[in-house]
Amino acid sequence: MAAPAPSIFGTPPVQPSAFTFGTTTPAATTQPTFGLPTLQNTVFGSTPKPAASSFTFPSFSTPSQPATTSIFGQPPQQQQPQLASFTLGQTPPTFQLGQAQTVQLQQQQQQQQQQIDEAQAFQDSVFKCHKFGDERDCTLASLNYLQACMGAGKGYYSQTQPPVPYTQQNPYYRYKAVGYAFMYTDSNEDGMVVINFKKPQDKVTTEESSIITSIQQLLNRPNILIRFSGTKAVSEEATVAIVFAEDRNTLRRVPATDMSAALCQPHLKTQLENLGVTNVSPKVKPSPEQLKRYLENPPDGIDPRVWSRAQEDNPDSNLMIPIPLVGVDALKSRIEWQEKETLQHHVRLNFIGEEVGSLLNRHANLSAELLQMKRKHILLSHRLISVICRQELMRKQGTSLSQEEDTLRRTLEEMDIELNSPTKYKGRLNELLSQIRLHKSAESRASPRYNVDSGSLISVKDFMAVQQNSVKHLVNTIKSDQEHVKDMYDAVTTTYKLSQ
Known part of the structure; x- marks a missing residue:
């Protein structure tokens, strides 16, 4: 399946890899993704909720830096740059402004511990099933493993523990592959910030001025001016907008992380949801260290060998990275993107074809004008030569011939005599x-002595x-030469008489 073409907003079009669905992956204990806890499905500072073996793409942890006062009057958090504008399996983690680092560290440790417990329960449901305490546990474990491979259902494995839900993000899910974004x-x-709206593109475009006014009121910074860089429809009911902020006083753009952190404050969640905002993230290129960390750690459920092979087959490692494709929905979205991009390519090709046709017509017109100008140039050249000759004759009037002219006159006379x-x-x-005339008359009178076939x-x-044509051409050439010689002789004679 072909991949969607790149978007102007960085939406990661995916090129399918050579790795197909159904890749067998070894059992692995689920761990937090790149040191970040999994959050609940919200984006504006909600409390974290543990999830079983979910893969968030892509987020990177960065070393903490001393807090400095931002343009919004609060110490900015170091927000994590993202490699792409979508998330597989869950909403990307948000960044709360003004929280202490110690509180965040404790929350991360708690979330990591909860994820480890859920991962252990997931492994026990497949390999340590003791629901009945007899041979039925083996059948139940096989059923749980089948459900885990399908990414559906719940796994019962203990009389004292609740069942484990199986989702498409579990490491045993078979319908997955590796693509590129x-x-x-x-x-x-x-200062580019990506804002996801749960609105059609036409509505977002119509309400652009009101959205900008609302965001400026929420930030409560009169010196900050919000501007839209562009919008693009993700689906019929979803739109991605690229915005940036400028300082009225310095005319400088606000850094993307500061802008995103200011919009992700918890007390702005309700107001942004009323505007139809579902996600806010900075549009920032990852650092080499973050990219290296991401490539060295395969996502959950992806065989490290497959992940390494995908990196080797990367068509452009400077612009693209491998990403997991999970579930049939991922394939469906790629097909829809491919159809949209193909339609755009056809429209563009038709436009280019019309432009090429117009240029060809213009080229033909210019060629005709150029040929006409060449003919006009030849006529003007002949007229100029004639004028120069007459001017030279008038200038030489009353003067004797030079030695070169006399030599030329004698040469022309000799040619004419010859x-x-x-x-x-x-x-x-x-x-x-x-x-030739004699031969023709003789042939006409004489009877044929032999027969010649028609061929x-x-x-x-x-x-x-x-x-005959050759002879006629030779005769015409000689006659033309005679006329030229005669004209030259007359001109020389006239000049000579005038000079006497």
Whole structure:
């Protein structure tokens, strides 16, 4: 299946890898993704909720830096850059402004411990099933493993523990592959922020001014001016918008992480939801260290060998990264994107074809004008030469011929005498013409002595026609030369008389 073309907003079009669905993966204990806990399905500072073996793509942890006062009057958090604008399996983690690092560290440790407990329960439901305490546990374990491979159902494994829900994010889910997504290329100083709206693109475009006014009121910073860079429809009811903020005083853009952190404050959650906002994230290119960490740790459920092979087969490692494709919905979304991008390509190709046709017509018109200009240039050149000759004659009037001119006159006279001499070219041509006439008359009177087939006769006629044309051309050339020589002789004679 072909991949969707790259989007102007960094939406990661995916190119399918050579790895198909149904790849067998070894059992592995679920661990937190890149040191970040899994959050509940919300984006505006909600309390974390443990989830079983979910893969969040892509988020990276960055080393803490000393807090400095941002343009919004609060110490900004180091928000994690994302490689792409979508998340597989859950909503990407949000960043709360103004929380202490110690509280965040404790929350992360608690979430990690909860994830480990859930991962252990998931492993026990497949390998340590003791629901009945007899041979039925083996059958139940096989059923749980089958459900885990299908990514549906619940796994009962203990009389004292609740069942484990199986989702498409579990490591044993078979319908998965590895594709490629484009990375963001913007820097933090560019200030680009991705905002997801649960609205059609036409509605977002119509309400652009009101959305900008509402966001400025929520930030409560009169010196900050919000601007839209562009919008793109993700689906019929979802739109992605790229916005940035500028400082009125310095005319500088607000860093993307500061802008995103300010919009992700918990007390703005309700107001942003009323505007139809579902997610806010900075559009920032990951650092080499973050990218290296991401590539060195395969996602849950992806065989490390497959992950390594996907990195080797990456068509452009500078712009693209491998990502997991989980479930049939991922394939469906790729097909829909492919159809949309193909339609856009056809529209663009039709436009280019019309432009090429217009250019061809213009080229034909210009070629005709150029040919006309060439003919006009030749005529003007001849007129100019004639004027120069007359001017030269008037200038030379009353003066004697120079040595070179006298030599040229004698040469022309000799050529004219030689051409008109009876024993020279003119006489020979007359002789040839008379012989040809004699042969024609003799042939017409004489009876044929032998028979010639039609094919040979046609060949002889063609040859004789060529010879006759050659002779006519030679005669015409000689006559033309005679006229030229005569004109030259008359001109020289006139000049000579005028000079006397």
